[in-house]
Amino acid sequence: MSASDAIAREAGAVTDKSDKPVLRLDGICLKFGDKRVLNGIDLSVVEGEVVVLIGASGSGKTSLLRCINLLNVPTSGSIVIDDETLFDRQADGKGAQIPAQEVNRIRSKTGMVFQQFNLFPHMTALENVMEGPVIVKKEPKEQARQKALQLLDLMGLAQHVEKYPRQLSGGQQQRVAIARAMAMQPKVMLFDEPTSALDPELVGEVMKAMVELARSGMTMVIVTHELGFAFEVADRVVFLDQGLVAEQGPPAEVLLHPEHPRLKSFVGRFHESADLLRPFLEAREAEKAC
């Protein structure tokens, strides 16, 4: 049994992609004071789909991600997760009032991984992962413990379960954070620039864990600057600009043949930095050949 199969079993995810939307956003608008951050975003994500959000800083991609589980409360729009309405407010202020208890329950169908990991520093890795199932889902401790150990093992952290976050490297912390989110058996995983705060040599291990997760059939929405990752793993790339979806499609289309002028320059910068490296890479190749 491969690791990704095991993760799939853990998460109860379906390996075949279907057309059933797990997540549906309609007309999401978000204002911070007078500043309009999101200007009516529609986004639907089907089961097993991996969607990567890209865009310049300030384009609203992190804000959008945080709207999905209501860490940011939209000014208007509606959010449906797994056929349950998490949020509904029309522009005229009308809409369904969802009680806080329901919000917490539906929200826990999403798992979130943060740029700064945000592990609970007063708990061990194991306790971090057990916290949600034990406190929120009221699972028996022993059962939650077994499940948490399994998840940490899958993340390659079997030796670190009793360590506190401060004793772990950034990459290890982020993998604990992924396990913590997975422990709630979410329908969709949200990643907010999960590798941006990592030292370059630690990016790979977190990426690897995410690739495994994607292969296991997990539904994922990812904000990242790692376009290479997007190219490899994403089913769909969504380019945000000024709080709107400016362009979206399969990664090969969006990243290699961009149409929107801003996307062109955004992707262009990525190609440029790759071009800058090319002479060095070639030099190294040449050295090896000698």
Add this chain to the structure above:
Amino acid sequence: MFDYTVITNNIGLLWQGLLMTLYFTVITIGAGMLIGLFIGLIQLSTFKPLVILGQVYVEFFRNIPLLVTLLWVYYAFPIFAGINVTKFWAGFIGLSCYVGSFYAEILRAGVQSVDPGQTDAATAIGMSYGQRMRRIILPQAFRKMIPPLAGQSIIQMKNTTLLSMITVPDLLYQASYISSFTYRPMEVYTAVGVIFLIILVPLTLLSRKLEKSGSLK
């Protein structure tokens, strides 16, 4: 010169006074913590009127001299509100409300110093406000709050000496009583000072130790 017999002859009175001082220190710190927790959480809520209410409370008790508060509760309450309070209750209420306002501020600052990412993470796994506070935010905040809480509690023990002004027989009241018939205030008040030192210095050292072990975790 320095007449030790003044102290040794009246050690019983001083002992009674010390017990009274310790008693008031402990019960007003306990009640003050409850008040502080309540007012602190009120200040941290998102409901504006509650926040303002909390601020009014804190500024009121923090900025009025404790002596005025005590005298006011003891003498003015019966006159204006028609409620008779014994000096014990007056002292208890005045001191608890006073220290509660400081504890509330310590709690508020402690909670606000916890990284907002912690709230995000706790919210994201579906925790309610109560669960977040109890499991994630307060345990982290308390660790940072240990030094200021200890400091304020030490000040509180010294503040109980003001009880003598409303004739509660605490250590200072006994001291002034003893000096009234021995005419040796220097010896008596020096003894009071030494007693406070003996009690508070070890507590200060303990709080330093707690602070260190807290920051390690």
